[in-house]
Every structure is written in C-alpha cells, then in structure tokens.
Amino acid sequence: MSATRYAYLGPEGTFTEVALRTLPEAATRELAPMVSVPAALDAVRSGEAAAALVPIENSVEGGITATLDALTSGEPLMIYREVLLSIRFALLVRPGTKLQDIKTVTAHPAAQPQVRNWIKENLPDAVWESSASNADGARQVQEGRYDAAFAGEFAAATYGLEPLVTDIHDAVNAQTRFVLVGRPARPAAPTGADKTSVVIWLGPDRPGALLELLQEFAVRGVNLMLIQSRPTGAGIGNYCFAVDAEGHIADRRVGEALMGLKRIAPKVRFLGSYPRAGVAAEDVPQLRHGTSDREFTEASDWLARCQDGRA
Secondary structure, eight states, X not given: OOTTEEEEEOSTTOHHHHHHTTSGGGGGXXXXXXXXXXXXXXXXXXXXXXXXXXXXXXXXXXXXXXXXHHHHSSSOOEEEEEEEEEOOEEEEEOTTOOGGGOOEEEEOGGGHHHHHHHXXXXXXXXXXXXXXXXXXXXXXXXTTSOSEEXXXXXXXXXXXXXXXXXXXXXXXXXXXXXXXXXXXXXXXXXXXXXXXXXXXXXXXXXXXXXXXXXXXXXTTTOOEEEEEEEEOSSSTTOEEXXXXXXXXXXXXXXXXXXXXXXXXXXXXXXXXXXXXXXXXXXXXXXOOTTOSHHHHHHXXXXXXXXXXXOO
C-alpha cells in the first residue's frame, strides 16, 4: 500500500483538490487525481492510495449519490475526517469568447442546482452537458468540446481559460462537504464534537419499518444530521439509508443505538466516527437528560445490582 499517496476526484483544479490541500498532511503526500469518485475509492481498496478525499454532500442538493453508492457497495471503507468548503463558481471560457457566443455549458451534475437560476437568467438557450468533475468540464472547454464550464476560478490558469463571470451561486453561503476515506481501522478517540456515519438496509416492506430503525436513535437521544435513501439495486421498493448521527461510536448512546440497529436490520455498514468540521466540543448542545455516558453507566450498574440481589 502507498502510505504517501492521497487520491482525489480530479483532474487538477477541482474543488476537491482545493479541499484536500486544506489538510496539513496533504503537504507531505503525493496527490493523485482520479477520473471519478468510484475510481478514487477503488484506489484505496486496491492499496494504490492510503486515503481518498471525495465530495459527499452539498448544502443545496444534499447527499452526493455517486459517493454514497460507492461507499455502500464493494469492500468496506471508513471515513476519518470531513472538510467543509464554501463554493463559488466562475464561468470559464476560451480567450475571446463572449456571453452571446455560448451555446453549450458543462460541469459536474452536483453543480447544476447551484447555478440553475443564473443559467436561466443569463444563458436561457444554452445546452447543459454533465462532466465527471468541474475541472474535467474546464478541460473539455479547453479542447473545444464545450463553449463554457462552471468551475472554480482557480482552475482557469490550469486549462488556459478565462473567467468570463465570477462569483456565481444561486444559494448564498453554499458549501460542499468532503470526506477523507481510508481502509477500516480503529476510529480516532472521541473529541466531544463527532459524527458517526452508517448505512442501514431496510427489511421487508411493511408499515413502520423505517420508523423502527429511527427509533433506535431517538430513544437514546441521538440526533440525526442526514438521512438519505438509496436503492439497493435488488428491485423496486428495496432501499438502504445513509445516516449521519451526532456523536461517536464510543459514546454509550451511539454504541447502543448501533447495536439495536444490528439486531433488527438485515445489514448495517459502519462508515466511521470522526470529528465534525468547524465544530468545537463547547459548541455541541447539551445532551438530553438520561443520555450521557454517566447515566448509561449508572443504569447498567443498577441492573447488575438487581440481577445480583443487591438493589
């Protein structure tokens, strides 16, 4: 395994590369661009890379399905860190191109909802085509395949393009969340401001099946930050759910919720417990009464005394 290589969604000039370079250890790693999210994750599975940074969620459209699906299938991987990056697009064109010259535009599919209104107002007749990444779209503009690409302004120099319009965004303060993914190992110690990610497969379709799963979190006071359904590929009506929960697997409330899920769900995949980006322990809301580790321990001790006749 290459312990010095980090893969990322490429080519050079993607927002993913920018997010990766915010990690201190990136300065001492070989950064390897990959053609797709699955390719980046497969590089980790095969040992070609020690870790991969990939986008997993944006504040406009929610979860990035390509990443969720790639983490749900195949050999298990784990998330070790997350990075939040504010997103602003520029319209990149070949030198000399005017707005009225643009007939085709391209970018990653996740970018379209973030610039849809701008396109409607400024390029209503332009044809949209999706690219593997925003930087790949810029590369294809350089090659003459498309007239313009939505990408980071920083990508213009890499591909010999000009930013015709900058600071494009339909949603103010739009952000994308990226995760650093590696092979399974022991999670880092809790920080007090953590997140746990799992994928849960739903059992036979029946009233209350999803509610039964969610109650494992609710009764233990575990707040859910994301829940997104994805088809399993086993036919219409067969779904699994990607879930982000507040807390760490070492927290009693989270650990017991996962045990409860394991008892009742056909399959549960643990994707990791890791620090939340931009959140300190003192910023985390106080736990609901009865859900702290101390209270779980006291209840466990009480039960042991009851079983021993010492209550």
